[in-house]
Amino acid sequence: MINNPISYVKNTRQTYSKQYETVLTEVQVQFGNEKPAWIPYETLVGMSEERKDFRCCIDELAKELGGKWHHQIVTNGRQEHKQIVIEYDHKKTT
Numbered sequence: 001m002i003n004n005p006i007s008y009v010k011n012t013r014q015t016y017s018k019q020y021e022t023v024l025t026e027v028q029v030q031f032g033n034e035k036p037a038w039i040p041y042e043t044l045v046g047m048s049e050e051r052k053d054f055r056c057c058i059d060e061l062a063k064e065l066g067g068k069w070h071h072q073i074v075t076n077g078r079q080e081h082k083q084i085v086i087e088y089d090h091k092k093t094t
Helices: 041-065
Strands: 009-017 022-029 037-040 068-076 079-087
Touching: 022 041, 037 041, 041 068
Parallel strands: none
Antiparallel strands: 009 022, 022 037, 068 079
16 A cells, blocks of 8 residues: 555645746655655655556566565665565566
8 A cells, every 4th residue: 555645744835936936835754764854745746656656567567477575674784775575486487
């Protein structure tokens, strides 16, 4: 299930952009333990759409291989990274 992008929003504000000559809605987001950052709301929506597309591609690949996928946390020194693991029977694909 894909997370709701609004769940990462800490705060909102309206700002005037001289560059675009319009009022923009910005959202303060925090996805993990990083410092919160202000980004345009449209950017957050775009990120969510890309994530949906990416997840569909992973679903299709796992299905094609006859397997399933999951996230795995990998620790490298002090940093943690999330990676995608697809488990499938290698003998069936050759």
